[in-house]
Amino acid sequence: MKTAPLCVIALLFFLVTPIKAQEYQPSPENLEARAWFQEARFGLFVHWGVYSLLGDGEWVMNNQNISIEEYEKLPTFFNPIDFNPVEWVTMAKEAGMKYITITSRHHDGFSMFDSKMTDYDIVDRTPYGKDVLKLLAEECRKQGIKLFFYYSLLDWNRDDYFPRGRTGNGIQGRGEGNWENYIAFMKGQLRELLTNYGEIGGIWFDGHWDQKEWDGKTFGKLKVDWHYDELYGMIHELQPQALIGNNHHIGVIEGEDFQMFEKDLPGKNTTGWGTPADQIGAVPLEVCETINGSWGFNLQDRKHKTEKELIHYLIKAAGYGSNLLLNVGPMPNGKIQPKHQESLKAMGDWLKEHGSTIYGSQKGPIPTSDDVVSTQKGNKVFLHVLNPELKLLHMDQVPVKIKSVKDQQSNQKLAFKNDRFGFVIDLSTASIDPIDTIIEIELR
Numbered sequence: 001m002k003t004a005p006l007c008v009i010a011l012l013f014f015l016v017t018p019i020k021a022q023e024y025q026p027s028p029e030n031l032e033a034r035a036w037f038q039e040a041r042f043g044l045f046v047h048w049g050v051y052s053l054l055g056d057g058e059w060v061m062n063n064q065n066i067s068i069e070e071y072e073k074l075p076t077f078f079n080p081i082d083f084n085p086v087e088w089v090t091m092a093k094e095a096g097m098k099y100i101t102i103t104s105r106h107h108d109g110f111s112m113f114d115s116k117m118t119d120y121d122i123v124d125r126t127p128y129g130k131d132v133l134k135l136l137a138e139e140c141r142k143q144g145i146k147l148f149f150y151y152s153l154l155d156w157n158r159d160d161y162f163p164r165g166r167t168g169n170g171i172q173g174r175g176e177g178n179w180e181n182y183i184a185f186m187k188g189q190l191r192e193l194l195t196n197y198g199e200i201g202g203i204w205f206d207g208h209w210d211q212k213e214w215d216g217k218t219f220g221k222l223k224v225d226w227h228y229d230e231l232y233g234m235i236h237e238l239q240p241q242a243l244i245g246n247n248h249h250i251g252v253i254e255g256e257d258f259q260m261f262e263k264d265l266p267g268k269n270t271t272g273w274g275t276p277a278d279q280i281g282a283v284p285l286e287v288c289e290t291i292n293g294s295w296g297f298n299l300q301d302r303k304h305k306t307e308k309e310l311i312h313y314l315i316k317a318a319g320y321g322s323n324l325l326l327n328v329g330p331m332p333n334g335k336i337q338p339k340h341q342e343s344l345k346a347m348g349d350w351l352k353e354h355g356s357t358i359y360g361s362q363k364g365p366i367p368t369s370d371d372v373v374s375t376q377k378g379n380k381v382f383l384h385v386l387n388p389e390l391k392l393l394h395m396d397q398v399p400v401k402i403k404s405v406k407d408q409q410s411n412q413k414l415a416f417k418n419d420r421f422g423f424v425i426d427l428s429t430a431s432i433d434p435i436d437t438i439i440e441i442e443l444r
Contacts, residue, residue, distance in 0.1 A: 024233065024255050029241035033201070034257055036146075037243060038284040039360040040098035041318055042351070043148075044344075045288055045327035046088075047295040049106050050074040050126075052332045058296030061108045061156055061171060068157060068173035075110065075125035083132060083334025085139035091336065093143055095344035096351035100140060101148035101204050101325060104133060104193055106296075107167070109157030114196075117188040120157065132334075137197040146201035148243075149193050151186075153226065154207035158182060163223060165210030183227045187234060194238040202243030202257065203235055209249055209273075217272070228253060245286065249273055252281030260286045265368075266320045285322035289313055290329075291340050297329040304339055307346040308435050314347065314358065315384050315436060319373035321363035350435070357382035357408075357438055365400050366423075381441040382408070383425075388432050393425040393439075401444040407431055408438040 026034070047058050053074050054060045061071050092100055105111045111121035113133040123131055133149070140147040155161040156168035160177035168174070190203065213220030228246075232255035235242055243257040252259050259281050264270055266285050267277030291310065293303030305313075310326070317324040326347075328340045351358065357375055364374025364381050371387040372395075381400075385393065398418055405416040407430040415426040430437055 024236055026257070027236075027240035030236070030243070030257060033241045033243055034284055037099075037201075037258060037286075037323070040146075041323050041358050041361070042095075042097045042314060042347075043099040043101060043286075043323060043325045044092040044095070044097045045150075045295075045325045046100060046102040046330065047106070047150075047327060048103060048132075048330045049108060049112060049296065050078045050110050051106070051108060052297040052330065053077055055297055055299030055332075057294045057298045057301075058103075058106050058108075058329075060296075062168050065170035065172070067171060071108065071157075071171075072120075075120075075122070076127070078122070078126040078332065079128045080132070080330075080332060080334030081128070083128075083135075083330075085132075085136045088136065088336065089139045089143045089145055091341060091344060092145060095348040096355060097145070097326075097344075099146040099148060099201050100136070101150055101201075102133065102136065103152075104149040105152050105155075105189070106150075107152050107154050107156055107207060107210075109152075109155040109161075111189065113193070115189055115192055117185055117192070133193075133197060137200070141198060147197070148201040148204050149197075150204040150206060151190065151193070152207045153186070153205055154210040155182070158185070160185060163211075165207075165223075166212075166214055167210050179224060183230070187227075187231065190231065190234065191238065194235060194242070200239060200242055202245065204260070205244070205246040205248075208246060228255060232256070243284075247288075249275050251275070251279035252283055256281075256283065258284040258286055260288055260325070261322070262288055263290070265316055266322055285320065286325050287313075287317045287320075287322050288325040288327065290327045291343050294329055295327055297331050297337075305343070307343060310343055310347055311350050311435055312386055315373050315375075315386070316368055318358045318361055318375050319364060319368035319384070354436070354438060357384070365398055366395065379443040381443065383439040383441055385427065385430075385432075385437040385439060386435075388434050388437065391426075391428050393423075393427055395423050397421075398423045403442045403444045405439060405441050408440045409433070414439065 051058050051060050104113055114123040114131040115121045123129055137147050154165055156171055159175035160182035162177045211224045212222050232244055235244055245258045245260050247260050247262055264274040266280055292301045294301045314324045328336050330336055361375035361377050364376040366374035373384040375382045402418050405414045405425055409431040417424050
């Protein structure tokens with residue numbers, strides 16, 4: 001059964017248009033949540049679903065062109081008896097993370113929560129039979145961690161996701177349906193996520209780009225109406241503090257509260273489909289990245305990033321005034337890969353010592369590079385020297401008045417000058433750290 005029928009009453013109920021996104025003004029609760037998010041700086045991303053059984057990432061249905069009939073057998077084998085929300089949330093806290101964003105439904109269309117809009121979910125279709133989102137939400141509240149829900153706009157399973165997008169077209173068994181019914185289905189599921197799990201941090205949308213024309217270099221015209229005015233309006237009406245973000249790779253759409261950048265620092269375009277620098281909005285920013293090379297569990301992924309690489313990415317994100325949402329892909333049994341746990345612990349250890357230069361900081365006055373990153377809190381600028389080979393730091397003149405420069409570890413003052421010939425710091429007497437040497441600059 002690919003789609004659960006919607007009765008006329010339910011359809012009419014969910015098609016009622018709530019507050020228009022264009023008329024939306026952030027509530028005091030929302031502005032407060034934005035300020036918190038801006039200072040949080042570090043979160044845990046979790047990509048988990050029945051695709052983990054195949055150990056080939058979350059796009060396996062598309063990449064291997066698995067038919068709907070074949071793929072729908074996976075839930076019958078999904079029994080994550082080792083899932084422990086206490087361990088997950090404790091791990092995130094010890095890593096220095098302030099929030100968790102988890103996939104409630106990915107592109108394969110399988111819901112990881114108890115949904116009345118479909119029986120294609122973890123409670124109705126798996127031997128596990130428990131709502132993992134509810135268990136996680138309860139533990140997050142106990143430990144003071146905010147919980148966000150990732151929600152896929154695209155769906156390779158439902159007939160009503162029609163017209164087809166750019167992906168999943170080799171999957172056999174996909175039928176044709178009604179787009180407005182699909183919008184009603186999404187509204188119904190989002191209402192469930194907003195009313196059955198207590199207060200949440202926000203909704204993290206993905207898949208907008210599937211309905212955009214693509215010439216191999218740039219996105220073109222959008223083929224459908226996503227009804228964002230209705231979706232965003234309903235979210236803000238039901239939970240005014242909930243933040244909305246959308247991984248659409250374009251500028252901020254009216255009604256969105258934060259802007260994310262996938263596998264790229266803000267304004268960069270190493271992927272080829274990054275958000276242009278001139279489309280960065282005046283909202284909190286978030287970069288999402290993987291610990292290895294995959295989002296969902298991938299048995300043969302050997303691209304595990306080093307402790308140094310991960311800490312540098314966190315520092316660079318902060319240098320751009322952005323959070324880092326770092327991903328783990330749990331195994332089918334519900335456990336986080338041991339190597340991922342080791343990486344998160346190392347980052348947590350580093351943050352316990354140096355977190356004051358990251359949390360609550362803003363983008364510093366010195367541009368981010370591979371060698372140096374600057375963050376700022378009040379009249380203090382923290383210069384993160386990422387290249388341990390540097391003995392003399394020389395860059396363009398900084399447009400601020402500097403009172404003093406010191407090595408944060410030894411508290412020793414360092415010689416410097418900042419004039420028309422440039423900003424220079426003598427690092428020869430600094431306590432060089434192989435990962436990050438922090439220089440504290442006090443402004444007048």
